[in-house]
Amino acid sequence: MFRTLKRQLQKLRRQRHRRERRPTIWYHPDFRIPIEGIGLETRRADFVLWSLLDLGVIEPSQVEKPRRVRYSELAAVHTPKLLETLGDPQRLAEVFAVTASELPAENLTNTIRLACGATLAAARRAAAGAGPQVNLLGGFHHASPERGGGFSAVNDIAVAIRELRKDGLLGQVVVLDLDAHPPDGTADCVNADPDGMGDVWIGSISGTDWGELANVDETVLIGAGDTEYLNALHRLLERMPDPVIAFVVAGGDVLAGDRFGGLNLTIEGVYQRDRMVVEGLHGVGSVWLSAGGYSDDAWRVLLNTVAAVALKRHLVVPAGYDPLRARFSRVARELAPPWDDGDLLTDLDLSLDLGFRPPGGLRLLDTYTPEWIEHALFRYGVLEHIERLGYSDLRVEVAPSGDGERMRLYGRAEQAEHVLLEVVMDRLRVGDESYLFVNWLTLRHPIAQFAKGRPALPNQEVPGLGLSREAAEILALVAKRLGLAGVMIHPAAFHIAYASRTDFSFVDPVRQGCFLKLIEDLGDVPLGELTRAIAQKQVMLDGEVYHWEPDPMAVRLDGTRTVPIECTGTFRLKGNDHI
Secondary structure, three states, X not given: OXXXXXXXXXXXXXXXXXHOOOOEEEOOHHHOOOOOOOOOOOOHHHHHHHXXXXXXXXXXXXXXXXXXXXXXXXXXXXXXXXXXXXXXXXXXXXXXXXXXXXXOHHHXXXXXXXXXXXXXXXXXXXXXXXXXXXXXXXXXXXXXXXXXXXXXXXXHHHHHHHHHHHHOOOOOEEEEEOOOOOOHHHHHHHHHOHHHHOOEEEEEEEOOOOOOOOOEEEEEOOOOOHHHHHHHHHHHHHHOOOOOEEEEEOOOOOEOOOOOOOOOEOXXXXXXXXXXXXXXXXXXXXXXXXXXXXXXXXXXXXXXXXXXXXXXXXXXXXXXXXXXXXXXXXXXXXXXXXXXXXXXXXXXXXXXXXXXXXXXXXXXXXXXXXXXXXXXXXXXXXXXXXXXOOOEEEEEXXXXXXXXXXXXXXXXXXXXXXXXXXXXXXXXXXXXXEEEEEEEEEEOOOOOOOEOOEOOOOXXXXXXXXXXXXXXHHHHHHHHHOOOOEEEEOOOOHHHHHXXXXXXXXXXXXXXXXXXXXXXXXXXXXXXXXXXXXXXXXXXXXXXXXXXXXXXXEEEOOOOOOOOOOOOOOEEEOOOOOO
């Protein structure tokens, strides 16, 4: 009798779910993974949420902030041995393929527990008959009961299933794992506790072959494109049993060009994947998880996953749209009060950049006091990120310099104060226009160490903070506030120019053409290896040693770029036939 009543209640919840299709988006500001250089965009959840709001896909009321998963909930799936690793920098470093010195263990564990808590909360909402649930950081399918790996410290899917069963959920649970890698950890968790997990069906399409997984309906499609993949998905959905709730591991690493994926889907193909799943799960409570994604467009894939769930159509992102730039511009507008009288500013004015022009005191570029710079860095989220890396007592100092004016951000860690950010800049007249000239910019993470596989780049003393994009946007806002034509730099090494290439171009069209040809000829050489080869005079141009010169690069606020003059030479590595 009791089980029959339970099933009737679940049926009513599914009927309610059919009427309510507004998805809930689970997000927390601490979803940004506090590690750099791990092969993925650590801001992906931020980019997707900002874009969803900017483009009107969702309303702010649809965003929910999760709590951290409890250890009692984790312990229902994972062994004490695994849970102890959550506080161990060395073990976490193995999971995320970094060195322990690079890893702020406490803050990383906080991110992991928040993401797992979001999956659990989303699952409970979906089981209760709410609309589809999307967790912008989840799908840790490589963690088994006693070990983590592949960026998966715990298995949020298995934890959610186990807790749903404890809540009294009956019937079939489905896990559609559409990440490019097999669900080895999820399968291990389910197989290790068949009574606690109940009836769970795992279906998977992968671009890598890790051997047979017990009790997994696995399809391996190495190198498959849209048509072959979608046909396989159609067959997988036909084999899928009728579930009471479904978890969809909607990995972005299926995209063509993904460095770890092994599949060749287009963004439109991934959208069709998600739409097919939406239709296949009609009337079923669903939890969508972001999983992997290791290309520059991974955030766009996740954005369109949400669009498939929420809008039932492919979302066309406006040309030139950049979520970080849009976010910073919006924050700047929120900070800017109305103009009072021509050139008068109120005390709260940060206008479109770092601050306002207050009376008295030392000011950067005759405009910005240290206090207001610190306030703006706080509003742009820079200080919060640095604090999560392990620094405290952050303070800003402004002073004159022989090459312009200098701003430094200091922070304390390991009982010492460190310079974390330093910029030297001035106004520079070029022809009829004035630019914000950045003579020196360094972003320093001195308590971290270089990993064996990621050694120091030329002129790099310590690892970076992972804030180069934020720094570039803030400098552009400074130039706009000061009425300048743009921002100009002199990149001392190739990797600096390469990192800046999206917005900056060399002022000299011949140099710009040569720079683009260098990337074309040697672009498949890892960036660190190539920039060191150039610095060590190991790159040849038509048989002669290529010498890197720090010529000016600029980004113009009007959007115009240097038209390159084509370079007819050929770049090669010295002593190598590589082109």
